[in-house]
Amino acid sequence: MTVTLAGCGVGTGSGDVTLKVVAANYDPNEGPSTKEYWDKLSAAFEAANPGIKVDVTVYSWTVVDAKVAAMVKAGNAPDIAQIGAYSDYAAQGKLYSADDLLSVPVQANFLSNLSDAGEQSRTQYGMPFVASTRLLFYNKKLFTDAGISKAPKTWDELRTDAGMLKQKGVTYPYALPLGAEEAQAETMQWLLSGGDGYTDSVGTYTIDSSPNIKTFSWLKDNLVGAGLTGPVAPGKLNRKAAYKAFIDGQVGMLNGHPTLVKQAEAKGIKVGMVPMPGSTGPTKATMGVADWIMGFKQNGHRAEIGKFLDDVFSDKNVLGFAGQYDLLPATVSASDAMATDPEHKDLKSFLNALATSQLPPVDKTSWPTVSDAIKKNIGKAVEPGKQPATILSQLQTTATAAQNAE
Structure with a gap:
């Protein structure tokens, strides 16, 4: 039972765990708004999940991929990284699969062309965080x-x-x-x-x-x-x-x-x-574009990572982030909600295009x-x-x- 629940993203309750998260800064002026988003989300998650702490560091897009690469090379991988590419880490066996982390409804909620782009050898490792198209x-x-x-x-x-x-x-x-x-x-x-x-x-x-x-x-x-x-x-x-x-x-x-x-x-x-x-x-x-979030195996926090990511991909949080930066949700339910929201009417054409968009071959190392x-x-x-x-x-x-x- 413990293994089954862990695979569905349920915490083990085995004591305090701190999840180290590295994320990219989407603030157009490199300001604090992205860090504030993650801090608010983390505080709400911690309040609902005693025993799991979340420590988020936000870097500029110009350096975030390099920062994570350096951490992994030094043997100090974060638990979660929200960056531009996942393929190298997946090929090296350093990532949990989405099956290992997410509950079934959450994983099934990704737009299919985006989740397909997150696969290597028919296993999903990259989870689409937000998307855009042209x-x-x-x-x-x-x-x-x-x-x-x-x-x-x-x-x-x-x-x-x-x-x-x-x-x-x-x-x-x-x-x-x-x-x-x-x-x-x-x-x-x-x-x-x-x-x-x-x-x-x-x-x-x-x-x-x-x-x-x-x-x-x-x-x-x-x-x-x-x-x-x-x-x-x-x-x-x-x-x-x-x-x-x-x-x-x-x-x-x-x-x-x-x-x-x-x-x-x-x-x-x-x-x-x-x-x-x-x-x-x-x-x-x-053309479609997705930014990726992934869970690293190194620290062994599979259950806690999964529980946190299930929360990250809730409609409330997905819509909150995508709406803040005029980006597109990577999930079906949040996309449907955005499409019917008059506040985001300017994005409807992009949402329509995203469903049939083609992504670059991001699965290839x-x-x-x-x-x-x-x-x-x-x-x-x-x-x-x-x-x-x-x-x-x-x-x-x-x-x-x-x-x-x-």
Whole structure:
């Protein structure tokens, strides 16, 4: 009975346990709001669960993954980490599976595409904490001023609209951030819109596939080469700078995530949002992104970790965190609740897109290496004098070698 209950996340009651938790800071200004969220949640949990203490440390996104990696390497793993990737730790056998930790209703409540992305060898180790997806954002005023009456649905319409925006003097008709900050995300959205992606149905990298080469050739010739992506070369333009330019009213169109909506509207920008245009029509699937939470085996606190995570994934706590930062819940019940809440009406389009979104191959231990190579090199594929097929082939070589080393 003890084993069964422990597997369902029920505490053992075997004395005081302190759970060490490391989490990422979602505060846009690196302020204290994320720590305050965890402190409030932990205090309520401790009051309801005598004998379990929770000690949460919050780090900036720029260092949190490295902090956890250093702790694990030093033999001082936290009990719980809420960070950007889980695959290496799962492959090394350092994590409890979700089956080990969560009650059945909690585990079954994850959106299926997100829980699937948290699996290795059909076992879930990464638990999606919050999620986001991408839509094509457009500045309604700039569209009206340029005489554009509706959002584009195809690449050709996007190119035409970008040309009209340029004629009206818009600085970035389409902002294409292929700089090192998050080029892998912009790239994946375009690959999906061209009918392919990073991997095939069995998980083999297909970066230099014919559809992907066609996509980047179109980008190079029709947007970048036509001067429709603004004064900064895409390979030098980072997402943060592109988003700031959008908020400042200098961008006609870009791929945006949920938190950009209120930031733009706070500056008086009227935002339109539609699915990313595809080569012949709206893209069937958009890119999804999830941040992950995981439980480490080292300290042996399986039951206590599970009980705490069951509480973390309650609707109240999931909605509280996602709503605070304009992110998307990773659970079905919280997503349904958010979709019907007028306060979050701006997120409904993102919620609809998330259910069928495709995530990068985050289950692969090779993905960090491949993602890093994409960030550093994909911008070259649209540079003058460069051939997209050559750059994608070089990235494919890197990906194949990394996958073979898994």
